[in-house]
Amino acid sequence: EAKVSGSPERLSIESLISLFQKYVEKGGYNCTLSKTEFLSFMNAELAAFTKNQKDPGVLHRMMKKLGTNNDGQLDFSEFLNLIGGLAMACHDSFLKAVPSQKRT
Helix, strand or coil: CCCCCCCHHHHHHHHHHHHHHHHCCCCCCCCCECHHHHHHHHHHHCHHHHHCCCCCCHHHHHHHHHCCCCCCCECHHHHHHHHHHHHHHHHHHHHHHCCCCCCC
16 A cells, blocks of 8 residues: 655545545446445444434435535535535534633
């Protein structure tokens, strides 16, 4: 396995691309996540989130909301919207847990 070097930002971007590609259908020219692939991604990579959901339809609604072009698939841009939303939620949670600091 080749060692990848670069800035943390570059490595983060490469990790996101690799993560997306891991779940994209193999073969052919398919650069989108199907509903099955999305569910597989969510259950494997974000199991803590999915296991805590009381509503079994939440993942289906998430995919529908993320799919901005209504094709029933998630392209990389739509996938990044999911990751960005999760990052924002984590950041908000972090800010609530940290005592307020006076901003200058």
